[in-house]
Amino acid sequence: MARIIIKKGHNIQISGVPSLDLVNAGQTVSVAYLPEEFRYIKPKLLVNEGDTVKIGTPLFFDKKIPDVKWAALGSGKISAIHYGQRRVIEKIIIVVDKNEETLEHAYYDHQEITNLTNDQVKDQLLSAGMWPLIRQRPFNKIANPRDLPDSIFISCYNSAPLSVDLDVALRNRRSSFQAGITALSKLTEGKVNVVVDENCTSDTFKDLQHAETHLISGPHPAGNVGIQIHNINPLTPRKVIWTVNVQHVVTIGRLFLKGIFDPSLIIAIGGPGVKNPIHLKSRMGASIQSLVTDRLHDVSHRMVSGDVLTGSTVDKDDFIHYYNSAVASIPHSDKRTFLGMLHPGSSKSHYSLTHTYFKFGTSTFPFSTLQNGEERAMLPINTWENVLPMDILPNQLYRAIIANDIEEMEQLGLIECDEEDFALCSFSCPSKIDVGNVIRQGLDMLEAEV
Known part of the structure; x- marks a missing residue:
């Protein structure tokens, strides 16, 4: 242990x-699969629109590994199969029986x-x-x-x-x-x-x-x-x-x-x-x-x-x-808060990133989608390092990925990473950089090489 x-x-x-x-x-009216959320697969349908299925009926499989199938999440009629560009399967919807x-x-x-x-x-x-x-x-x-x-x-x-x-x-x-x-x-x-x-x-x-x-x-x-x-x-x-x-x-x-x-x-x-x-x-x-x-x-x-x-x-x-x-x-x-930079810290309705660096208070805050700015010049001031509990250099790894340097990515430990582990880096970043998304781009490049 x-x-x-x-x-x-x-x-x-x-x-x-x-x-x-x-x-x-209660019973949901419909359920659905979104095959695009499964990384690196090539789905092929086993059913057609209008077919009736049971819970557990195979709906599609991965052409790369045909043994891997996806079971229906509900029993009923396949009401719609949505396709995107080049006939990519986007959604399989089942209307659920009582x-x-x-x-x-x-x-x-x-x-x-x-x-x-x-x-x-x-x-x-x-x-x-x-x-x-x-x-x-x-x-x-x-x-x-x-x-x-x-x-x-x-x-x-x-x-x-x-x-x-x-x-x-x-x-x-x-x-x-x-x-x-x-x-x-x-x-x-x-x-x-x-x-x-x-x-x-x-x-x-x-x-x-x-x-x-x-x-x-x-x-x-x-x-x-x-x-x-x-x-x-x-x-x-x-x-x-x-x-x-x-x-x-x-x-x-x-x-x-x-x-x-x-x-x-x-x-x-x-x-x-x-x-x-x-x-x-x-x-x-x-x-x-x-x-x-x-x-x-x-x-x-x-x-x-x-x-x-x-x-x-x-x-x-x-x-x-x-x-x-x-x-x-x-x-x-x-x-936006007028001259918000002059008011560091949190108030009853405002949450400050100061909390990311100094641990105090247990109050909760009504977060919104406001980002307080857009992506800007990178500031290497250890904000990512403060919230990433891994023996990895996130700043250097980020630079290696945007430079498409696969060998450097591997040496810096990308193989241990996933974008969810870098989500707090994105949240705390003063430059508003979506670090997690860049990590995923690096993983995609590395997986393609493998």
Whole structure:
């Protein structure tokens, strides 16, 4: 067991933190896949518009690795398939039936799962269309089932602002969580590393079998799996590590215990634009409309699928993304403070980046979309270094990427990075540089070379 203390970072104090109450969102009218959110794949459809599908029916597969399929998130009729330029599949929408049906697979008890082989676990996940739940580092892409990972990481600490509370998400789900860990342990000759908040009191993470539990404390991004990998089992050029979202471990466990793909998901609805921030029981791919109806203040706002640092802008007609478990509403604003530079620090309605450098106060603030300026000349004054808890030189790495110097990127440790780990660098940057986006550009270049 490792005990990790993260000192660099910052907890952004946004108002509208979801309460710990859990409410059933009811059945969503429709669900959808957005194939473009899956990096480096070439999707090919297995269904047509108008087809009727069950939960778990394969909808499309990756032409690069044909065994990897995506299972339907709802039972009903495929109402629309949207295409972009060059016939790129943008969206697959299913109108959900009132009485849903689910494809069935083999199921086991806990002891039987313990006795399964690597191939049996792999075949079950692939045939159920659930393999995309497993991602790999480097590049944070869907894992290749032909690889043997050095280890598997599960982050059980959500440190990002307005993210789902895992005590709520895993309430009464210990059996499925343990089954998921046991199944995942068959996919590696190394360890399944479960990283838990040191202050967590949930019984779900106690005395887990077939896994090694680590404790972590500190501000965001302590909960990012990339930070945890960096501190426990750092990546090297030839090493592959797999990662799984904590709620998806439960989904995998239910596949083996019940023989079905259960896409249910606990989703946090929060932010200054939400009337009553709360946790909802819904499902993967649910429509945003079904989650936020009658829950938003009557103001202009920006909807975000995912946490506010790394999520994607959506509107009410969109759908929550495959790997997301939060929806946030942030009010729009273009109202600048006159001579704001002369008023450092925070007020009752204004949050200052001073908090990023000096830790004080626990008040929350009604954040808006206002950036207080646009991208400008780069100021290397250690703002990125103050919030990045990695042994990496972000300034030099950024310069290597914009210079397209692949060899320099590798030497500076790009292979250990993901854009979510640099989100606070973007937030705190006085030059308004989207550092995370540049990191992704570098990873894309490096992946193309590989």
